[in-house]
Amino acid sequence: MNTVDRRAVLATGVLALAGAATQSAPAKAQAGPKAMFPVPATTIPIVGETDVFQVRRIYCIGRNYAAHAIERGSDPTREPPFFFQKPTDAIQNVAVGTVADHPYPSLTKNYHHEVELVAALKSGGANIPAEKALEHVYGYALGLDMTRRDLQNGMAAEKKPWEIGKSFDHAAVIGPIHPATRTGHFTKGAISLAINGTVKQSSDLQNMIWSVAEQIAKLSEAFELKAGDIIYSGTPENVGPVVKGDVLLCKLEGLPDMSIRIT
Numbered sequence: 001m002n003t004v005d006r007r008a009v010l011a012t013g014v015l016a017l018a019g020a021a022t023q024s025a026p027a028k029a030q031a032g033p034k035a036m037f038p039v040p041a042t043t044i045p046i047v048g049e050t051d052v053f054q055v056r057r058i059y060c061i062g063r064n065y066a067a068h069a070i071e072r073g074s075d076p077t078r079e080p081p082f083f084f085q086k087p088t089d090a091i092q093n094v095a096v097g098t099v100a101d102h103p104y105p106s107l108t109k110n111y112h113h114e115v116e117l118v119a120a121l122k123s124g125g126a127n128i129p130a131e132k133a134l135e136h137v138y139g140y141a142l143g144l145d146m147t148r149r150d151l152q153n154g155m156a157a158e159k160k161p162w163e164i165g166k167s168f169d170h171a172a173v174i175g176p177i178h179p180a181t182r183t184g185h186f187t188k189g190a191i192s193l194a195i196n197g198t199v200k201q202s203s204d205l206q207n208m209i210w211s212v213a214e215q216i217a218k219l220s221e222a223f224e225l226k227a228g229d230i231i232y233s234g235t236p237e238n239v240g241p242v243v244k245g246d247v248l249l250c251k252l253e254g255l256p257d258m259s260i261r262i263t
C-alpha cells in the first residue's frame, strides 16, 4: 500500500482490501499544498440556475461602434478591433430588480459610463473561425465598462498604458448571465443607458462594427480563449461623466434592466 492509498484509507475509515479499491471511496483530489491566503473565486449568477458562472478573464473591446470611435478620435473604417483586460475581481454583480451601490473610485474627476453587451464563454480555443464562434458562447449579460476617463486620456497622451483608467476595483459592473439557449444570440436590439431618467446612450447592437462572433474570432488570434472568459463588446456613442448620487439605468432589448447608484 503506497502513501496515497494509506491516506485514503485513513480518511474514509474503510478497511480497503486489495481488489476492493475500484469500488470503494471515490478518488480524492490529490492532496497538494494549500493556499496560505486563499482567494475567493469570482462568479456571476446565472438566471434560472442554482450553479454560477466562474469568471476566468475579462476581455473588453474598444471602439466597436462607429459613432463612439469617432467621438474618441479614431477612424472606425480603418481600425481593426483592439482589446484590453480588466482584472477578474473587478466584477461587481448587480441583481435584477435592485439598484446596487457603486462606489465612485479614487483618483478620478471624470468618471464615465459605458453600457455594453457582454458575452460569456463556455469553451474556447485559438484561431476560432467566426462561423464557429457562437458555439462557444454560453450566455449574455448587460454590463458597464466603467472608466476613469481623465486617467485613461492622460496616460494615452503620454503613450503610457492606460490600464489605470480601465482596470480598478468594481470597474466591471454586470447583471446576471442569461443562457443563450433561452435568449438566442444577440446580433441586434436596442441598447441604452439613462442617468436620473435622462437617456444618454442609445443605439442598437446592429451598429457594432465587429459582431460578437467576429470579436471572438479576432480575440482568439491573440489569446487562447477558455470557459469562464467574458467579453465586454464595446459601447455606443455619448459616453459621459457620472457623479455621486446619480442613478444609472441600463437597458438591452431581450434582457432585464440593470441599475446602479453612484455612491
Ligand code: MN
Residues within 6 Å of the ligand: 060, 061, 062, 114, 116, 145, 232, 234, 235
Ligand atoms: Mn468599453
